[in-house]
Amino acid sequence: MAYGGFEAGGMAPRRHRAIKILLAGGFGVGKTTLVGAVSEIRPLRTEEPLTESSATVDSTVGVERKTTTTVAMDFGRITLRDDLVLYLFGTPGQERFWFMWDELSLGALGAVVLADTRRLADCFPAIDYFERREIPFIVALNVFEGARRYSLQDIRVALDLDPRLPIIMCDARSRESAKEVLITLIEHVLSVADEPVSR
């Protein structure tokens, strides 16, 4: 290779671009199914030190030496080009894993909140989280067979969502549908980027 080292201004190789997208929602809502429908699933082991926030959830009184907690998770990878890769991370559902959310959401392009109309309240924490951190997100309703159909407008009112925020129906098992979810998110991020800085 003819690269003269990696000094700034030198002949650096073309930048490898990795983009992080989050997938949030309640337990069993279909996050893993959606990631699997559209991307290559890869396993990840995490062995994170117990943080103060999780330590308050896990009662560690009298267990002063418990320093780590184990979380096994998957992530999805979509290679769009050799130097452009999308990473999809499902955020762990349980509240004790909030420390993982902070790690995952840092530098995230945007998020998809996956919702199940039978248990709509399960996605409230995710919506609150992304709103507070100003991470652009969309809501995708995973339509389960046998679930009562609601209009998107009813759902928007129930979730108290900004009228500009996209809500779409999807089938997490379908590759085309999962693609559409991601495309809707990227289009939303682009439209948010076009807005003036101060509203």
Added chain:
Amino acid sequence: MPANDERWLDAAAGPVVRPYAVTQGRTRHSGEAFDLVATVTATNARIAIPGGLGPEHMSVLQLSRVPSTVVDIASDVDLPLGVVRILLGDLRELGLVIIQAPVPVRAQQVDKDTLREVLHGLRGL
């Protein structure tokens, strides 16, 4: 009076959590923080301390010969993310890898050309 089993958990007993044995018990990597999807690239610098790197360090170094993200490396070596971060911190300190932040994508600094490329790529999947 302390119970008998407590004496095994003092500092002299060394690391008690198995995955962190390869990091000598360290749970925080050295140097500047890096993202889950930061790109790691081996520099091809000579290893100054022959035999000084463990097999896990060598595996991670091998994987970064092709620019790879932190999570992909963690998945490939099948070690916990926290451990891989520490190994990468060591390799960076030795000048054996460079770790580049991912493209800035938050809020107003979003790179629209990259986003359009992503859209194009997704539609073509």
